[in-house]
Amino acid sequence: MTALAASWLPLSPGERAVAIEVLVHGPLSRTELARRLGLSAGSLTRLTKPLIESGLLVGTGEDATPTEVRQGRPSQPLDIVADSRLFLGFKITADMVYGVVTTLRSDVVTRYDRPLTTHDPERVADRLAEMTAELTRTHPRIAGVGIGVGGLVRDRATVGESPFLDWQDVPLAALVEERTALPVVVDNDVAALVEAETWFGAGRGLDRFVVLTIGAGIGYGLVLGGRRVPCVEEDRGFGRHWIVDPNGPLTPEGQRGSAVSLLTIPSIRYQIRAASGRDLTYEEILAGAAAGEPMPARIVNEAARALGTLVAQISNFVMPQKILLAGEGVGLMEVAGTTVRETVRAHRDPLAAPVRLETKVSDFHDWARGAAVLAIQVLVLGSSDS
Template identity: 85%
Template structure:
C-alpha cells in the first residue's frame, strides 16, 4: 500500500500549485491553467511533465474532439486528474461511533462503513480502525492513505494531545494505526478537516473569504482568508465557550453563562429542557415540540435561534466573508426557527449592509469523515497544507 502513495514523488511548490488547481477546478486547458497561475507556456510545460509521467495528471479530450485528434495528442488537450485512480479512507471518531468513508481523489464518497465504539482505550480504538480499514480495502484495493478526524487538540497531524470526548491525552494515534495497517495516516482536528474539505471541494471553493460554522455536540468555527484556512488555538479546544452571546443567558454544565456553547450545543439544549421539565428528550424531539409550540422547548429553541443569529451577524460584521456555511448535526434548528435567526441577523447588522450569503448544509458524520479523507489527499498526495 505504501508503494502506491510513493508513486507520486514529493512535489515542488510549483508542481503542487499546478496539481491543486487541476484537482480542484479541472479539467483545465493549458492556456487557462497558465493564466490562473501566471505562468509562461514553457514554465507550465516544465511543471506538468513530471505530474503526467507520475500518473497524477492526464490529458483528456475536449468536447467534440475526434478519435484521430486524440491519437495525435493535440497540445490543446485539457489536463485533469483520474479521480478513481486512487482511494482514500476517512474516519470520524465520536464518543460512541466510528464513521468511515472511502473517497476518490476528488473526495467523492464511494463507500460508507460505520462501527460502534465500545471502548476508549487507544490501542483498542486503533485495532477497530485497522479492522475497518481491512474490510474497506478488500473492496477498494487502491487505498493510498488514511485520514482521521478527532474532536480536540491534535499535534503535528499525528498525536491527539487532548480529546474531551474520548478522554485522551498524548495519544500517538497516527503511529498506532500505521503500525496496524501499513498505510500512511494523517490525524487532524475534525473541524479543521471539514473546513479544508469545504474550501477545496465544497461551498467555499473559489472563495477568498469563507467561514464554516458548525453546531452540534459543540460549536466549531473555521475562517478561510485568501483561499487558505486560518489556524488558531481555540479550534482544537472548543470554540464558543467564552464567546458571550447573552450575558443573562442560561448557566449550563459546559460553557460560560450565556456563551455560544451554553445556548447552542445540543447537550446544553437538552440539559435546559430537562432541567425545566424533568423529562429527557432527544434533540429531534425538542425541535418537534418547539415547532408544536410546547412552552419550554419553544423558549429554549427560540433562545438558541437568537444566539445563532447574533453569532452569525457578529462573524459577518468582523470577518466580512463572502459566504458562511452552517453545518453540523444541529442545523435542524434552521427548519424550526430559521425566521428568528434571520430576524436576529438583520437586527445586528447595519441597515445598508449587504445580505449575508448563509448556506445551510444538512450534514452527517460521514461529511466529517470525508473531511479527514481530504486532509489525507492534501498531505499524503500533494504535500499541501503543511502551514
C-alpha cells in the same frame, strides 16, 4: 509509506500548485492553467510532465483555442485521474467510528461504520485497523488514511487533548500506521470539514469563507485568501468564552450565556431536563418547538437568537462572502430560521450587504469525508499547511 502514495511524492512547489489547481478547478486547458498560475507555456510543460508520467494528471481530449489551432498546437485539457487512488476518512465520536472511501476529488465511494465500545487508544486503533482491512479488501487502491477527532491535534499525528474521548497525548497516527502499513494523517475534525468545504464544497473559489458547526460542540473555521487560517482556539472548544447573552442559561459546568450554553445539543437537552425533568432527544425538542409547545419553543427561540447574534458578529468583523452552517444541530434552522435571519439583520447595519448564509445538514460521514480530504492534501500533494 505505500508505493501507491509514494509514487507521487515529493512534489515541488510548482508541481503542487499545478496539481491543486487542476484538482479543485479542472479539467483545464493548458492555456487556462498557465494563465491562472502566471506561467509560460514552457514552464507549464516542464511542471506537468512528471505529473502526467506519475498518473496523477491525464489529458482528456482536444480543446484547442483558435490561436492554438492556427499555430498547429492543439491543447488537451488536463484533469486529475480521480479514481486512480482512493482514500479512507474516519470520524471518531464517543461511541462510533464513521468511515468513508473517497476518490481524489472526495466523491464518496462507500460508507462503513462500526461501534466504539471503549476509548482505550490501543483498542480504538485496533478498531480503525479492522475497518481499514475490511475496506481495503473491497477497494484495493486505497493509498492513505485521514482521521478526524474532536480536540487538540499536534503535527497532524498526536491527539494532544480530546475531551470526548478523554485522551491526552495519544500518538494515534503511529498506532494506526503500525497496524495498517498505510500512511495516516490525524487532525481536528472541524479543520478537516473546513478543508473539504473549501476545496470541494460551499467555499470553493471563495476568498473569504466561514464554517460554523453546531452539534455536540461549536466549531468555527475561517478561510482567508482561499486558505484555512489555523489557530489554537479552533481545537479547544470554540464558543465556550464567546458570551452571547450574559443573562443566558448555565451549562452543567457553570458557564452562563455562552454560545455553547445556548446552542449545543447537550446544552439544549440539559435546559429541557433541568426545567421539566424530561429527557428528550434533540429531534423531539425541535418537533415540540415546531408544534408550539411553550418550553421547547422558548428554548429553541433563545438558541435561534443566539445563532443569529453569532452569525451577525462574525459577519461584522470578518466580512465573509459566505457562512456555511453545518453539523448535526442545524435542524434548528428548519424550525427557527426566520428568527435567526431576523436577529442577523437586527445586529447588522441597515445598509450592510445581506449575509450569504448556507445551511448543510451534515452527518458524521461529511466529517469523515473531510478527514479523507486532509489525507489527499498531505499524502498526495505533500501539502502540510493547506
